[in-house]
Amino acid sequence: MRYLLLVAFLTVASCHEFKTIHSWNYVKFNFPNETIQNALITSGDYVPENNMPLGVQVWEDKIFITVPRWKNGVASNLNYFTKGDPSKTPKLNPYPNWETNNITTPDGIVSIFRVRVDACDRLWGVDTGVNDILGNSTSVRPVRIFVIDLKTDEILRIYTLKESDQTANSFFAESTVDVEPDDCENAHLYISDLGGYGMVVYSWAKNDSWRITHNYFYFDPLNGNYNVSGFNFQWTDGLFGMALSAPGKDGYKILYFHAMSGVTEFSVSTEVLQDSTLAKSKDYYAFHVEGHKGPCTQGPTSLIDTVTGIDYFAQVLRNGIACWDTNVELNPDTFVLAAEDNATLVFPNDLSIDRSTNMLYVLSDNLPQFLFSQYDMKKRNFFLTAASLDILTHICKKQNVNMERRLPHIL
Numbered sequence: 001m002r003y004l005l006l007v008a009f010l011t012v013a014s015c016h017e018f019k020t021i022h023s024w025n026y027v028k029f030n031f032p033n034e035t036i037q038n039a040l041i042t043s044g045d046y047v048p049e050n051n052m053p054l055g056v057q058v059w060e061d062k063i064f065i066t067v068p069r070w071k072n073g074v075a076s077n078l079n080y081f082t083k084g085d086p087s088k089t090p091k092l093n094p095y096p097n098w099e100t101n102n103i104t105t106p107d108g109i110v111s112i113f114r115v116r117v118d119a120c121d122r123l124w125g126v127d128t129g130v131n132d133i134l135g136n137s138t139s140v141r142p143v144r145i146f147v148i149d150l151k152t153d154e155i156l157r158i159y160t161l162k163e164s165d166q167t168a169n170s171f172f173a174e175s176t177v178d179v180e181p182d183d184c185e186n187a188h189l190y191i192s193d194l195g196g197y198g199m200v201v202y203s204w205a206k207n208d209s210w211r212i213t214h215n216y217f218y219f220d221p222l223n224g225n226y227n228v229s230g231f232n233f234q235w236t237d238g239l240f241g242m243a244l245s246a247p248g249k250d251g252y253k254i255l256y257f258h259a260m261s262g263v264t265e266f267s268v269s270t271e272v273l274q275d276s277t278l279a280k281s282k283d284y285y286a287f288h289v290e291g292h293k294g295p296c297t298q299g300p301t302s303l304i305d306t307v308t309g310i311d312y313f314a315q316v317l318r319n320g321i322a323c324w325d326t327n328v329e330l331n332p333d334t335f336v337l338a339a340e341d342n343a344t345l346v347f348p349n350d351l352s353i354d355r356s357t358n359m360l361y362v363l364s365d366n367l368p369q370f371l372f373s374q375y376d377m378k379k380r381n382f383f384l385t386a387a388s389l390d391i392l393t394h395i396c397k398k399q400n401v402n403m404e405r406r407l408p409h410i411l
């Protein structure tokens with residue numbers, strides 16, 4: 001009886017874990033003054049309804065928000081506002097500045113989808129280089145990796161991906177950075193190629209990149225049909241979310257990954273990915289099936305809380321956040337829907353952990369409304385919500401399940 005009550009309590013409580021921190025009808029920027037804002041609206045350089053926030057990353061007192069150039073009139077792609085901004089709808093400040101975010105600036109940023117902060121206070125982002133994807137799609141610059149020093153706001157490196165890293169269908173919307181705080185030179189960026197079904201690895205120390213392929217990077221044709229916000233659409237996006245474990249005894253981590261249009265989770269050791277000769281990744285069996293998540297579990301980003309080993313997943317078909325304790329076997333019973341909300345978690349698009357407050361942040365933006373119709377600017381369209389990792393851990397941790405994890409990677 002007590003057990004049943006506890007279960008009931010958790011089930012009810014779980015729907016309300018995420019609190020809305022900020023929400024927006026549309027994205028506003030901190031323009032130098034109103035004259036300039038009006039001029040940019042007149043010239044078409046700022047079309048308010050075409051600015052959709054997609055990526056979020058929390059670092060110290062800054063919350064970074066990316067606004068990809070899906071349509072014309074994105075005023076600035078890489079932005080931040082201050083954590084604890086008292087406004088319900090904070091204005092975005094271009095990062096590091098307006099000039100770098102102006103697509104006419106020769107070495108400027110064009111369109112980064114998501115940014116990642118590493119253990120050495122560096123901000124990493126892959127710039128797709130494409131403007132106005134849905135309209136007059138134009139490749140303004142090649143695909144480049146940007147690395148920015150968050151302590152000085154200086155761009156440390158801009159690296160252009162090689163021809164051999166890409167295919168004609170390549171598209172890069174997600175990446176994960178791998179580095180330990182005591183070894184900042186030994187950094188790697190793993191970039192998922194959702195359109196070309198591959199992965200690009202960049203080594204900071206070698207200043208070099210290489211492309212890895214595997215059957216597990218493809219989409220599952222049975223799981224590419226979506227119903228979100230009343231829109232029915234089909235996507236063929238392959239490799240997307242990639243979540244890194246804590247380092248193992250051998251110093252390498254496990255990268256858990258999945259296709260956007262798929263419900264299976266896979267894994268591979270970073271030792272395999274870091275081998276630039278590709279000898280290790282050529283071994284088909286170096287990649288493993290972790291398990292199946294169940295129906296309607298498709299989503300873009302996933303992220304591991306390395307303190308607990310719990311992997312968090314954005315769930316676009318369920319308006320929610322799911323979790324899996326990587327210490328236990330993955331199956332539809334251990335893949336838990338930790339929260340859902342049909343108003344504030346519609347198309348959760350990115351996740352970020354804030355260690356200083358031990359919170360998981362989620363940015364939800366109702367993307368299908370933007371892609372297949374347009375936003376109603378009289379409504380709240382974008383939500384930045386957050387939940388305490390202590391509470392989420394209680395919901396997600398499988399303490400009473402047989403903790404004996406199956407022999408690693410038998411599949």
Ligand SMILES: *[C@@H]1O[C@H](CO)[C@@H](O)[C@H](O)[C@H]1NC(C)=O
Nearest residue numbers: 031032033034035036037039
């Ligand atoms: C707005 O800012 C621009 C550039 O800093 C400046 O030239 C202009 O005088 C300002 N206009 C007003 C009305 O403050």
Ligand SMILES: *[C@@H]1O[C@H](CO)[C@@H](O)[C@H](O)[C@H]1NC(C)=O
Nearest residue numbers: 040045046075098102103104
């Ligand atoms: C970008 O720079 C150009 C040239 O200086 C200017 O005309 C344009 O208004 C700027 N765009 C934005 C969004 O600031």
Ligand SMILES: *[C@@H]1O[C@H](CO)[C@@H](O)[C@H](O)[C@H]1NC(C)=O
Nearest residue numbers: 131132135136137138139140
């Ligand atoms: C599309 O973009 C190209 C390249 O920037 C430009 O030359 C052309 O005028 C644009 N067409 C329209 C309809 O905006």
Ligand SMILES: *[C@@H]1O[C@H](CO)[C@@H](O)[C@H](O)[C@H]1NC(C)=O
Nearest residue numbers: 156157158159160206207208
């Ligand atoms: C990294 O490589 C690129 C192209 O291969 C080169 O242009 C750049 O100067 C290199 N950067 C460093 C820091 O070595």
Ligand SMILES: *[C@@H]1O[C@H](CO)[C@@H](O)[C@H](O)[C@H]1NC(C)=O
Nearest residue numbers: 225226227228230231232233
């Ligand atoms: C998805 O939407 C289509 C078209 O609106 C509808 O026919 C179908 O039943 C829906 N599928 C599910 C699983 O909701």
Ligand SMILES: *[C@@H]1O[C@H](CO)[C@@H](O)[C@H](O)[C@H]1NC(C)=O
Nearest residue numbers: 015318319339340341342343
């Ligand atoms: C959200 O909407 C779905 C579909 O209409 C419904 O099944 C689900 O119970 C709703 N969830 C909540 C928390 O209201």
